[in-house]
Structure formats: structure tokens, C-alpha cells
Amino acid sequence: MSRTARSTVLRCTSALISAGLAATALSAAAVAPAQAASSKGGKITRSEVIARAQYWVDQGVPYNQSGYHTDGAGTNYREDCSGYVSMAWHATQSYNTWTLPSTSTEVSKSSLLPGDALNHTEAHVILFGGWKDRAAGTFTYYAEQNSNVLTNKYTANINSSSVAGWPTSLYKGLRYDNIIDDPTQSTPSTYSGDLPVSGRWTVGAASTVGVFRDGTWALRAANGATTAVNFGQAGDLPMTGDFDGVGHDQLGIFRPSTSTFTVRHDDGSVTSLAFGQAGDIPVSGMWDNNGHAQMAVYRPSTGTCIVRHDDGSVATAALGQAGDIPIVGDWDGAGHAQMGVFRPGVNAGEENVIALRHDDGSVTTAAYGIKGDLPVVGDWSSKGRTAYGVYRPGSATFALSNLYAGTADTIFTYGNGGTWS
Known part of the structure; x- marks a missing residue:
């Protein structure tokens, strides 16, 4: 991976999915209807x-x-x-x-x-x-x-x-x-379906989104067009980041079975690195503020983020609690990645909580979306700061917050969605 900072433009968007999530088949053009487990007039x-x-x-x-x-x-x-x-x-x-x-x-x-x-x-x-x-x-x-x-x-x-x-x-x-009433679940829910991803697919463009399923990526451009890429396999967790320091994001995967990161470079070549352990979640980002992204993992068992620096040394920071999903972004426009967690709503209709950790150690929170949503983050309005959003599997809908732009949220359907069980 490049060790040269060829761009000062921030790249710290990534696909961050809880450890129990798994993906199955993809069709980026299809749109799922509202959740329909019931029949008309039924329970x-x-x-x-x-x-x-x-x-x-x-x-x-x-x-x-x-x-x-x-x-x-x-x-x-x-x-x-x-x-x-x-x-x-x-x-x-x-x-x-x-x-x-x-x-x-x-x-x-x-x-x-x-x-x-x-x-x-x-x-x-x-x-x-x-x-x-x-x-x-x-x-x-x-x-x-x-x-x-x-x-x-x-x-x-x-x-x-x-x-x-x-x-x-x-x-x-x-x-x-x-x-x-919803049935009480004694074990955590398992998700099956499209995994939301985000990134800056083109130099100078705002962040946008995509979905990953079984090694197939569907990347959505700002005009709604889709680019399909085959990279990875079933069971992999997707990640994105400007690993090459070229001003736009590359695709990567984390394979939990081997604790291996693999990045796909613009020329089609790949680079792999073993880091982390079983149960970790990839949280790549521009942790070193040197023009390209570094590998990192979030360990749910301890609520700890572990960053691997370019020289091979590691740094750790704790945030979150059991059940949280890690998110990473430049919340302050500081030029480097900062930690955050997405705390899913527990009960029907309960709002999700997003907690963002700043450089001074303070944490700010916001409520966004409802139970069943998956988190996604990016600089949707090119303001130099990362905002948040959600992917709503039941309707294959992205809702992206434009809080820094002062405009209405961007809402659209994309992908096939997924189900919780």
C-alpha cells in the first residue's frame, strides 16, 4: 500500500457492520417493498x-x-x-x-x-x-x-x-x-441481506453509497447510475477507504475466518494484511492524517478500537457497550478519523442512538432512525465533515442526514434490502 500522501482530501468512510451480519445474493436494480410479514387484516x-x-x-x-x-x-x-x-x-x-x-x-x-x-x-x-x-x-x-x-x-x-x-x-x-407484541428474543438478531457501504468513488465528488452481497458490490453514483464490481466472497465484511492516497476510495474486505484485510487497488491488484482476531469488525480510516487510510478493527467483546499504524505499531481506544456497531468518520473536519458507535433501538419504534467521540475525549449523541436500521456514514454534501445515515433493510431505503448542509435528508431506495431473524 502506498506510503506517500498524494492527496490531502479526507477519506475515512467505511462499511461498518455488526459481527453477526452475513450477506446473501445481490441485485442492485431491485427495490424491496415495505416489510410484509403480515397479511391484510391479519395479526x-x-x-x-x-x-x-x-x-x-x-x-x-x-x-x-x-x-x-x-x-x-x-x-x-x-x-x-x-x-x-x-x-x-x-x-x-x-x-x-x-x-x-x-x-x-x-x-x-x-x-x-x-x-x-x-x-x-x-x-x-x-x-x-x-x-x-x-x-x-x-x-x-x-x-x-x-x-x-x-x-x-x-x-x-x-x-x-x-x-x-x-x-x-x-x-x-x-x-x-x-x-x-414482538416475540422476545433471547439471542441477538442475525441479519441477512445487502450490507450498506459508502465512499467517495470519484475524485472531488461527495460521498455516496452502495451495497455489498456475497462478493458483489453495487456502487451508486450521484446521478443514480450503478457500477458493479466483483471482489470478495460470502462471509466477508466490506470496507472502503483511500488506501492509496489518490483522492478517492478503494474497495476492501475483511475476512473474519482468517482475520485478513484485503484491499483492491485501482489497477486491479490486491494487497493483504493479517490483523485482528475472530469477532473483530473492520474500521479502516485515516487515523494517521497522512493522506491515506490505515487498517483498524473494533473488538465488540471489549468495546475497543485497535488501530494499526503504518510503522506496524498499534494504538487503542475504548468506546461503546455490548451490541453497539462501530462507525468511523471525521466528525469535526479535523482531517483524520474519529471513533463513534451506532446503538440500535431495542424495542419497536425505538430510535437508534449515534455517539461520536471527539479529539478532546468528549462524546456527542444524536437520535437517528429506528430499530432494524443499519448505519452508514459519509460526507454527503462535500462539507469536509462526515455525517451519518441509515440503510433500512425492510424497504431497501437509504436515509442520509444533511445536518451540516442545513438541507432536508436525502432519501432513496437502492439494492434488495434484507431481513432480521
């Missing part, structure tokens, strides 16, 4: 209700009482507040605020759970997303609000005088008669 888990609600958010469905939009699984529902809740519940029809109580049971506001609803019979209904802080009364909800805004997710307080523009006292809690 449905709370997590599926939330995934279906998120699908319309990702699709940017407008409010239109005369319009209908697909749930992604073959059924169309009315594009208004009650049609939206009906869609999330996978109901047999698009109910209205007067008829929703006929297919649900009233519950107290304090006992609301993800996938329940708050219904004001004469005006409006919203889907309860989950408590952010039950003691404080803060919660998230999904709603088709009005013709001026697209379907979206919001935060409110149950103790406030109003919610979504109507007096809180007029809402009644509703629990869909066919909703069921």
Missing part, C-alpha cells in the same frame, strides 16, 4: 406497524384525501391521517377517524405502546411511535398532517396542551385489535 407485530409507517415517510407521500398510495406490498390506502394509520396497521380498508374505533380498543394515554394510535374522532389521528422519555411525557409519532407537509415523524409531549395542532385532551388512545 401484525408492533415492529412491522412502525416499519410500514416509516415506508410512507421514506416515500415522501403527500396528504391528499382524494388520493391513494401503495403500501409497497400491493394494497393502496387513502393519503390522509386515518388512511395512513390504516395502512400502518395493514387494515382491510382505509378507515376514517370515526370508524377506526370499530377495529381497535381504547387504552389510556399512559399505556400507549409503539403502533397504537391517538385519535381525535372529529378531526385527526396520529400513530404512536414510542416513548422517548416516559417520565417526562415525550414521545414520537407518525402522521399525515395536512396538504402542506409530507408524511413525517414528529416528537411531542403527552403533557402539552396540544398535539399535532389539536387539544391533547380530545385524543383517545387506540390499540388495533390485531396488533401483537
Whole structure:
């Protein structure tokens, strides 16, 4: 690998996947529908209700009482507040605020759970997303609000005088008669499907994304075009980085069975390096701030990041807890890689937490996405700082935060998605 710093442009994006993730077949052109484990009018888990609600958010469905939009699984529902809740519940029809109580049971506001609803019979209904802080009364909800805004997710307080523009006292809690709690899992979930990757595929361009499955990469350009590359095999974990210091990222894989990093250079040649141990996760990045990326691993068993410097020495830093997924980026625009972790939501509708570690040792956190998402990071808006995003397997959807650009998130479908089991 090059030891010469031929570019000062930062390259520290990478594909960071938890140790239990495994990939199967890829078709970059296909788009998966909303999660569809239930049948229309049948039993449905709370997590599926939330995934279906998120699908319309990702699709940017407008409010239109005369319009209908697909749930992604073959059924169309009315594009208004009650049609939206009906869609999330996978109901047999698009109910209205007067008829929703006929297919649900009233519950107290304090006992609301993800996938329940708050219904004001004469005006409006919203889907309860989950408590952010039950003691404080803060919660998230999904709603088709009005013709001026697209379907979206919001935060409110149950103790406030109003919610979504109507007096809180007029809402009644509703629990869909066919909703069921998600089964309790005694072991960590296993993911099978496309693994999200990110990188700067072209010199001077913003970071963008792609997917990896069984040794096949599909890299998405800014204009939506796809470049396919065959590199790696089933069981490999993908990584990206400017290992050659040429101003754009190269592809690499980490093979857990041999604890070996292998990088594919621009001329098609490869370089391999043994580093790490079974169970480690690759977290390559520009740790040395010398113009090219170095190898590193995150060890979930100890919550430790271990960086291999160019001279062969190693440095370690601890961050995170059991179940966290490591992420790496230049959060501060400092010119080198910094650690972070992605803490997946545990319960249906629960938001993921992103914790970013800065050079002074401080840690900042942000909530982004919901349970079931996978993390992805990159400089989406070419601001010289790494932002975060998620890949939503149930709908094969990327949602990329443009927080540094001050613009709306970028949301699009790509790949085949995947499933948790």
C-alpha cells in the first residue's frame, strides 16, 4: 500500500457492520417493498406497524384525501391521517377517524405502546411511535398532517396542551385489535441481506453509497447510475477507504475466518494484511492524517478500537457497550478519523442512538432512525465533515442526514434490502 500522501482530501468512510451480519445474493436494480410479514387484516407485530409507517415517510407521500398510495406490498390506502394509520396497521380498508374505533380498543394515554394510535374522532389521528422519555411525557409519532407537509415523524409531549395542532385532551388512545407484541428474543438478531457501504468513488465528488452481497458490490453514483464490481466472497465484511492516497476510495474486505484485510487497488491488484482476531469488525480510516487510510478493527467483546499504524505499531481506544456497531468518520473536519458507535433501538419504534467521540475525549449523541436500521456514514454534501445515515433493510431505503448542509435528508431506495431473524 502506498506510503506517500498524494492527496490531502479526507477519506475515512467505511462499511461498518455488526459481527453477526452475513450477506446473501445481490441485485442492485431491485427495490424491496415495505416489510410484509403480515397479511391484510391479519395479526401484525408492533415492529412491522412502525416499519410500514416509516415506508410512507421514506416515500415522501403527500396528504391528499382524494388520493391513494401503495403500501409497497400491493394494497393502496387513502393519503390522509386515518388512511395512513390504516395502512400502518395493514387494515382491510382505509378507515376514517370515526370508524377506526370499530377495529381497535381504547387504552389510556399512559399505556400507549409503539403502533397504537391517538385519535381525535372529529378531526385527526396520529400513530404512536414510542416513548422517548416516559417520565417526562415525550414521545414520537407518525402522521399525515395536512396538504402542506409530507408524511413525517414528529416528537411531542403527552403533557402539552396540544398535539399535532389539536387539544391533547380530545385524543383517545387506540390499540388495533390485531396488533401483537414482538416475540422476545433471547439471542441477538442475525441479519441477512445487502450490507450498506459508502465512499467517495470519484475524485472531488461527495460521498455516496452502495451495497455489498456475497462478493458483489453495487456502487451508486450521484446521478443514480450503478457500477458493479466483483471482489470478495460470502462471509466477508466490506470496507472502503483511500488506501492509496489518490483522492478517492478503494474497495476492501475483511475476512473474519482468517482475520485478513484485503484491499483492491485501482489497477486491479490486491494487497493483504493479517490483523485482528475472530469477532473483530473492520474500521479502516485515516487515523494517521497522512493522506491515506490505515487498517483498524473494533473488538465488540471489549468495546475497543485497535488501530494499526503504518510503522506496524498499534494504538487503542475504548468506546461503546455490548451490541453497539462501530462507525468511523471525521466528525469535526479535523482531517483524520474519529471513533463513534451506532446503538440500535431495542424495542419497536425505538430510535437508534449515534455517539461520536471527539479529539478532546468528549462524546456527542444524536437520535437517528429506528430499530432494524443499519448505519452508514459519509460526507454527503462535500462539507469536509462526515455525517451519518441509515440503510433500512425492510424497504431497501437509504436515509442520509444533511445536518451540516442545513438541507432536508436525502432519501432513496437502492439494492434488495434484507431481513432480521
